[in-house]
Amino acid sequence: MRLVILDDYDKTSEWAAKYVRNRMLDFKPGPDKYFVLGLPTGGTPKGMYKKLVEFYKQGVLSFKYVKTFNMDEYVNIPRDHPESYHSFMWDNLFKHIDILPENVHILDGNATDLDKECREYEEKITAAGGIELFIGGIGPDGHIAFNEPGSSLVSRTRVKSLTKDTIIANARFFGGDESKVPTESLTVGVGTVMDAREVMIIVTGANKAFALYKAVEEGVNHMWTVSAFQQHRRAIIICDEDATLELRVKTVKYFKGLMPVHNKLAADDDLSEVQRQKKK
Ligand code: GLP
Numbered sequence: 001m002r003l004v005i006l007d008d009y010d011k012t013s014e015w016a017a018k019y020v021r022n023r024m025l026d027f028k029p030g031p032d033k034y035f036v037l038g039l040p041t042g043g044t045p046k047g048m049y050k051k052l053v054e055f056y057k058q059g060v061l062s063f064k065y066v067k068t069f070n071m072d073e074y075v076n077i078p079r080d081h082p083e084s085y086h087s088f089m090w091d092n093l094f095k096h097i098d099i100l101p102e103n104v105h106i107l108d109g110n111a112t113d114l115d116k117e118c119r120e121y122e123e124k125i126t127a128a129g130g131i132e133l134f135i136g137g138i139g140p141d142g143h144i145a146f147n148e149p150g151s152s153l154v155s156r157t158r159v160k161s162l163t164k165d166t167i168i169a170n171a172r173f174f175g176g177d178e179s180k181v182p183t184e185s186l187t188v189g190v191g192t193v194m195d196a197r198e199v200m201i202i203v204t205g206a207n208k209a210f211a212l213y214k215a216v217e218e219g220v221n222h223m224w225t226v227s228a229f230q231q232h233r234r235a236i237i238i239c240d241e242d243a244t245l246e247l248r249v250k251t252v253k254y255f256k257g258l259m260p261v262h263n264k265l266a267a268d269d270d271l272s273e274v275q276r277q278k279k280k
Contacts, residue, residue: 001229002236003216003255004262005244009204012240013047016135016202018266019238020048021055023133023198029065034103036067036125038134038193040145041088044202045137053096063099067128069121071136071145071193074182075109075159083173084109107157107186118157118186125192134196138203141165142211142224146187149223155189190228199232203239212239213246 006012020037029035039045055061073085081087086106094104105124111117125131136144141163147155148163162170167181174180193199203212214224215237221227229235244252 001216001232002258002262003251004236004238005252005256005259006238006240008240008242009047012202012204012238013045014051015266016045016048016200016238017051017055018268019200019236020052020133020135021061022266024061024066027132029062031065034065034067034128036069036128036130036132038131038136038188038196039068039070039089039093040135040137040202041070041072041085042137044204045135046092048135048202049093053093056097063097066099067103068094068099068105069125069128069131069188070106071134072185072187073107073109075114075184075186077109077182079108079110109182109184109186114159114186118159121157121186121188122192125195131196133198133200134193136193136199136201136226138201138208138211138215138226139166139169140207140211142214142226144190144193144201144226144228146185147190147225149225151190151222151225153220153222153225153228154191154194156191157186157188160185160187190225194228194232198234198236199229201226201229201235201237203237203243205240206242206245208239208243209245209247212237212243217247217251 004015006015024035027035056063070085070089077084079086089106107121108117138144141149143149146160146162148160148166161184167178170181171178211224211226215226218227220230
């Protein structure tokens with residue numbers, strides 16, 4: 001597992017966006033080769049999305065040959081509700097870029113048959129050739145998507161009830177009123193994310209520090225579902241200084257010492273290559 005430590009939220013967002021940019025440019029998506037992205041919602045990825053939109057506007061990135069699969073969605077929230085994950089994704093990313101609506105996939109929490117919706121979501125991921133890069137955030141309890149503590153680490157897309165902790169954490173998006181937070185969700189499973197060819201998790205803020213410690217320094221445990229990625233062959237966690245507060249000094253020093261190596265992954269070299277190609 002790689003652990004990339006940046007100074008603060010803005011630096012983390014920028015690094016994450018550059019990493020995604022470079023992965024997409026290296027992949028060279030085209031009509032016969034779509035880049036398939038798994039995407040999260042939440043406050044954490046907002047800065048990265050903003051930066052990706054900037055790359056699109058600068059003509060550096062195109063999403064024409066990109067397919068996306070979102071991690072999760074609330075059950076029983078109108079699709080056009082400002083806090084639905086549909087609204088979040090269109091407001092923060094999709095409406096600003098050239099992605100084709102038919103290439104966007106978000107679970108439908110209003111489907112009449114939720115189990116069928118989940119089954120078909122897995123089939124759509126398989127039909128798209130699997131996910132190249134699954135990006136995620138985590139809850140303060142270490143959940144990934146809505147895989148709450150105790151979720152099976154080989155779970156697939158399904159209906160999940162939210163824990164009290166998650167309802168409290170997400171009440172900030174519903175005017176601080178816990179009773180307005182949906183109690184159920186549709187979520188990809190830990191196994192669904194594990195199947196991606198690469199997993200990238202963004203962790204920022206002191207309130208995620210204990211979860212980051214559990215993810216990096218403790219064992220794989222279904223009570224901290226993000227810890228499953230210790231067993232992924234290509235997992236990268238991008239975090240800020242605040243999120244490292246519970247890590248051992250030697251862990252932080254080791255990974256910081258690797259920054260010159262890691263920074264190559266988010267370097268701007270590819271960018272000049274694109275600009276060179278454009279000038280031809
Ligand atoms: C929700 C989502 C998660 C997300 C988490 C953290 O619970 N289901 O996918 O990672 O919130 O959100 P934030 O980034 O706002 O802290």
